[in-house]
Structures are given as C-alpha cells and as structure tokens.
Amino acid sequence: MLEVMNLGCVRGHRTLFSDVNFKIKSGTLLQLKGPNGSGKTSLLRIVCGLMAPETGEVRWEGAKIRSAGEEYSRNLTYLGHRNGIKEELSSLENLRIAAGLAGLDLSREKAQEALKQVGLLGRENLPARFLSEGQRRRSALARLVACTTKLWVLDEVLASLDTAAVKLVESLIAGHLSNGGLAIVATHHDLNLSAGSFERLELATGIPGLATSMERPS
Amino acid sequence: MFRWIVARDLTLAWRRRADVLSTLFFFVIVVSLFPLGIGPESQLLRTIAPGVVWVAALLASMLSLNRVFQNDYQDGTLEQMLLTPQPLYLVVMGKIVAQWLVSEVPLVLIAPLIGVQFDLPTDTLVVLFISLLIGTPILSLIGSVGAALTLGLRGGGVLIALLILPLYIPVLIFGAGAVDASIIGVSPQANLYLLGALLAISLIFAPWATSAALRISLE
Numbered sequence: 176m177l178e179v180m181n182l183g184c185v186r187g188h189r190t191l192f193s194d195v196n197f198k199i200k201s202g203t204l205l206q207l208k209g210p211n212g213s214g215k216t217s218l219l220r221i222v223c224g225l226m227a228p229e230t231g232e233v234r235w236e237g238a239k240i241r242s243a244g245e246e247y248s249r250n251l252t253y254l255g256h257r258n259g260i261k262e263e264l265s266s267l268e269n270l271r272i273a274a275g276l277a278g279l280d281l282s283r284e285k286a287q288e289a290l291k292q293v294g295l296l297g298r299e300n301l302p303a304r305f306l307s308e309g310q311r312r313r314s315a316l317a318r319l320v321a322c323t324t325k326l327w328v329l330d331e332v333l334a335s336l337d338t339a340a341v342k343l344v345e346s347l348i349a350g351h352l353s354n355g356g357l358a359i360v361a362t363h364h365d366l367n368l369s370a371g372s373f374e375r376l377e378l379a380t381g382i383p384g385l386a387t388s389m390e391r392p393s
Numbered sequence: 394m395f396r397w398i399v400a401r402d403l404t405l406a407w408r409r410r411a412d413v414l415s416t417l418f419f420f421v422i423v424v425s426l427f428p429l430g431i432g433p434e435s436q437l438l439r440t441i442a443p444g445v446v447w448v449a450a451l452l453a454s455m456l457s458l459n460r461v462f463q464n465d466y467q468d469g470t471l472e473q474m475l476l477t478p479q480p481l482y483l484v485v486m487g488k489i490v491a492q493w494l495v496s497e498v499p500l501v502l503i504a505p506l507i508g509v510q511f512d513l514p515t516d517t518l519v520v521l522f523i524s525l526l527i528g529t530p531i532l533s534l535i536g537s538v539g540a541a542l543t544l545g546l547r548g549g550g551v552l553i554a555l556l557i558l559p560l561y562i563p564v565l566i567f568g569a570g571a572v573d574a575s576i577i578g579v580s581p582q583a584n585l586y587l588l589g590a591l592l593a594i595s596l597i598f599a600p601w602a603t604s605a606a607l608r609i610s611l612e
Contacts, residue, residue: 223476227611249478257469264401275397276477276484302408352591 176200177222177326177357181231192378193230199359201254201325201370202352207361209378215361216256218378219330222359223253235326249278252330254332258315260297262304266314269303273318278375281321287321293343296312308335318346327351327358345369394479398487399494405464406495412460416573417499420453443572446504450525451532451561452570455554457496458536461488462607463543469513475611477559481604489537489600497529511515513576520575520585527588528568534592534599535560541606563591 176198183193191214207215215240220226223235223238223288224247231238240247260269267286274281281289293313303311304333312335319327327348333341345367348358360366366373406413426444428438465471472483502527505518513521539557543549571584 210453225472225475245478245480248476251476253471253473253476255469257467257472259469259473261401261405261464261468261470263405268404272397272401273473276394276474276479278394 176236177340177359178234178237179222179231180230180234181235182221182354183227183230184221184226185373186214186215186217195231195376195378197348197374197376201205201355201357201373202347204352204366204368204373205357205359206366206373206375207359207378208363208375215380216330217248217359217377219253219328219359220256223251224248224326225228244359250325251279252318252322252326252327253328253330254315254319255330258311260311263302264299265302266290266306266317267299269314270317274321277322277324278294279321279323286317286321289317290314292320294340294355309337309340312336313340316344316347318349325356327356329358329360329362329390331361333362333364395476395483395487398474398484398503399491402488402491402610404480406491406537410449411540413495413499416435416457417503418495419456420449420500421503421507422453423449425510435439437522438442438511439513439576441577442513443569444509446508446521446572447525447528447565450500450504450529451558454497454529454536457492458553461492461537461540463540463549466544466611471607475607477566481607482494482600484485484608485537485600485603489533489603492537493533495540497533501525501529507535517572517575518563520581524568524571524581524585524588527585527592528564531564531588531592532561532596534595536609538599538606541603541610544607544610564588567591577595578609 178198180196182195184191197205203227207218209215217226221228235247235250246387259273264272267283267290270286270289271281274286288301290296293316295310295313295317298306300339303314306314316345332344338345341364348360349370350370351358352368424446427441428464431437442519462471475481477484504521508518508521535559539553541554543553546552567584567587571581571588574581574584
C-alpha cells in the first residue's frame with residue numbers, strides 16, 4: 176500500500192501544491208491529471224524518492240520511503256519524461272542492462288520476448304539512435320513487460336505513442352493491476368482499463384487550498 | 394550490479410571511441426609541444442619533464458570528467474540508476490572505475506613512451522609509470538565529485554576545472570615529486586607512499602561525496 180500524507184512541493188518560490196493526500200491499495204490505478212506546470216512530474220518524483228517534499232511524507236507498506244530505502248526501490252519501476260535509454264545501445268542491450276541494474280538477471284530470450292511484446296521485434300539489435308521517438312518510448316516500455324515490481328510510476332507514458340501502443344500500455348497496466356500491482360500514471364488521456372480499480376487526482380495550478388481534488392469515477 | 398555498470402560504460406566508450414581517443418591525443422600533443430617549443434636541450438627537458446607530463450595528465454583528465462555523468466543525466470539513465478535497489482555508492486564506484494579504465498589507463502600506458510621525448514632514463518620512466526598508475530585513480534575519484542556537483546549547470550565545464558584543479562594539487566606535487574626524485578637519483582618511495590595514502594583517502598570519501606552530490610543535482 177502506498178500512502179501519501181500532507182504532501183507539499185515548492186519549486187523556485189512557488190508553491191506547486193500543498194496538502195495532497197491519497198492512499199492506494201493493491202490492484203488500484205491512480206491517474207494524475209492537471210494542467211501543465213501543476214506539479215504532476217514533481218509529485219511523481221517525490222513519490223519515487225528522487226525529490227524531497229517540502230512538507231509531508233510518502234509511506235510504502237507503512238514505512239517512510241526514505242528509511243525503507245533499497246527495499247522500496249526493489250518494488251518500484253519509474254518511467255519518466257526521459258526514456259532512460261542509451262542512444263548508442265540497442266533495445267536489447269538497453270533492456271538487459273536496465274534489468275541488471277534493477278537486480279534482475281534477464282536472459283537474452285526473455286528480453287527478446289519482452290521486446291516482441293512491445294513491437295520491436297526485428298529492431299532489437301539496432302542502436303536506439305536509429306529508432307523513432309515512438310519506438311524509443313516502446314523500448315522503454317519493454318521495462319514494464321520485463322519487470323516484476325509492485326509499484327509503477329509512469330509519467331506521461333502515452334506521449335508520442337500510436338493507438339496500438341496506447342492499447343498495449345492499457346493492457347500492460349490492466350495486467351499489472353490484476354496481479355495485485357499498484358500504478359500511478361500522469362496522463363491527460365482517459366485510460367481504458369479492463370481490470371483493477373481506478374482513482375483520479377486532479378492538480379490545479381497555483382492556488383493553495385484549491386490545489387487538489389480527488390474523485391472516484393464509478 | 395557493479396559489473397553491469399562497468400560493462401555498460403565500457404561498451405558505451407567503445408561505441409564512442411572518438412571521445413576516448415581525443416583525450417589521449419590531447420595528452421600526447423600537449424606533452425609533445427614542450428620539447429618542440431624549448432628545443433633540444435636535454436638537461437632542461439629532463440628537469441621539466443615530470444611537471445609537464447603530470448600537468449598534461451591533470452588537464453587531460455579534466456577533459457573526460459564532464460562526460461562521466463552528463464550523458465546519463467541528459468537521457469534519464471542516471472535517474473534510473475538512483476532508483477536501483479543497490480547502494481548509490483556502488484553505482485558511483487562502477488562509473489568511476491569505468492572512467493578510469495577508459496580515459497586514464499591509456500594515458501598511463503603511453504606516458505613512458507612520451508617520456509622518451511624528454512630523454513628520461515629507463516628507471517625514471519618506470520617511476521613515471523608507477524606514479525601515474527597510483528595517481529590517476531585519485532584524479533578520477535576527486536574529479537567525480539566535481540562532475541556530480543556541476544551536473545546540469547550551464548558552463549559546468551569551466552566550473553568543474555575551478556573546483557577540481559586546486560584539489561589536484563597534492564597529487565601533482567607528489568606525483569611529479571616522485572619522478573623528480575628518481576631523476577636526481579633519490580629514492581621516490583616516500584612520494585609514492587604519500588600518493589598511495591591519498592588514493593586510500595579518496596577511495597573512502599570520494600564515492601560517498603559523489604553520491605550525495607548526485608542526489609542534490611538530480612532534485
């Protein structure tokens with residue numbers, strides 16, 4: 176279970192959001208919405224532990240993520256704005272190295288399988304700099320296929336993806352949720368999920384107090 | 394984990410050989426300019442050789458430092474490394490080891506050859522080699538702190554030189570000192586031991602400081 180309590184974030188001299196609270200359980204997706212500059216990325220980076228919050232705390236299974244440290248990282252997969260793939264390496268190498276760093280020894284066959292699933296079969300040995308933007312994104316998505324983590328934090332995951340890839344992401348998330356996983360996704364698209372429960376958090380710009388609202392679509 | 398990082402960085406370096414070679418050629422050219430500029434006075438050349446080779450090594454190492462974290466920072470892979478379930482210390486150590494293997498070892502290997510231009514005797518060439526072998530890891534270690542601190546800053550290249558070059562001074566003094574001692578026929582042991590001590594200290598503190606600096610730079 177992921178708990179966020181009383182979270183506040185200040186960038187520069189501006190308060191991006193304050194007093195954000197939510198709690199998500201296994202099998203739940205939290206969709207983060209809000210206009211540009213409302214602090215979606217900052218919130219996700221705080222949840223990952225890449226950034227320290229101004230106020231409040233993030234708890235994973237009851238323990239603060241700062242003190243849970245590596246135990247928390249073991250449960251987390253983060254896909255940020257930047258794809259996190261090296262241009263000089265092929266998709267296959269990128270995936271296997273990413274898995275290796277996450278402590279997962281991914282065999283060549285399994286990596287190929289994952290790349291096939293994201294539609295990069297036949298291009299898995301091509302250096303990433305020869306791939307299109309959407310294909311690079313797909314290459315990054317292969318990490319989601321291969322990983323076995325419980326919490327996914329995805330930032331604008333649908334950017335530069337075509338409709339087939341959007342469907343793929345939806346099915347990946349649905350599969351993840353039905354396996355008892357949790358996901359936080361920042362996106363403007365409405366996700367069409369076949370499984371799991373769904374919550375939405377709306378961040379508004381700049382007006383403290385009015386900063387957030389939570390709704391549960393039926 | 395450690396092995397993944399080192400293997401990854403070595404592969405990347407191999408795919409961008411030009412970067413690595415440019416550092417090496419910079420070193421070779423800077424050192425070679427001195428005999429050309431000063432002329433064939435072997436006594437004078439022998440006197441300035443230790444300082445010249447060592448200063449060139451410091452400058453060449455500055456050139457490669459910018460790349461240690463910068464590329465990984467830009468494409469988001471550094472972020473991912475911070476989120477791996479291993480201590481950041483290990484990640485940083487892996488990157489430093491790879492940087493040393495890629496950028497400093499070729500320089501250490503070629504230095505004796507370059508020393509010949511300065512008419513250095515064989516014993517002194519050996520000392521030069523050993524002093525660089527102990528000294529260059531210190532350069533990589535201290536340099537990584539600077540690279541992490543200046544990550545993502547505009548004009549980071551100049552700033553890193555201002556931050557790091559003063560910290561290189563002890564390495565320069567003892568490294569060049571060892572070679573100097575050997576030229577005038579004194580044992581270079583004391584200098585080499587001091588270099589070894591510096592290496593031990595920086596091995597303990599530098600990766601830790603770099604980790605802390607990386608966390609701040611990535612906020």
